[in-house]
Amino acid sequence: MRITLVKKVLADGEDCGKCKDVQQRLERGGYLDRIDRVLVADERNPSSSGWMVAAQYGVETAPFFVVRHDDGREQVFTVFMSFLHEILEGRGPAPADDPEVLAELAARNDLDHL
Template sequence: MKITLVKKILADGSPCKKCGDVLNKLEQSGQMVRIDQVLVADERDETSEGMVLAKQYSVDRAPFFIVENEGQEPVIYTVYMKFVKEVLDQKTEETDELKEIMADNQDLDFL
């Protein structure tokens, strides 16, 4: 299994806040050792590796993870908690997953 993390640099050159939060969580939990490569999607450079991958996989948010298993299509994760649960086999709380989804999708509301 190969795991790629794509983080974003904003058009003004500043780092994506959520990307930094996810990197901190990965480092604090010791999960960063499971990440094979970290690429940058630089909004100032459409040819940056991360921007090319975002376009290739039709991803419009960062950070995102590309999980590749030999002989299978890559799987893209844009929700950190879902990635942790399904790929890293770590227990997560449903409320944490929902909070992350809601924060990423301001147009959603609870029913």
């Protein structure tokens, strides 16, 4: 399995707020070493790798994860808690009524649009 994190960097050079939050959650949970590469959608560079990957998968929010499974199958996760449950914790898809997932979805207005 290969995991790619795509995050957004704002015009001032700072990571977007949600990207900072997800990065901190990955660090606190000890999951950062499971991320194989980090691509940046840089507002100062519209041809940066993060923008190209976002366009390829039709994603309009950051951060997001692309998971390439050993069998070649790819999954895109735009909700961190779903990615955490299904991929990092290996618990399979998070139930739709999982309070953490619902809270994450409710907070989606905090996601930065690419």
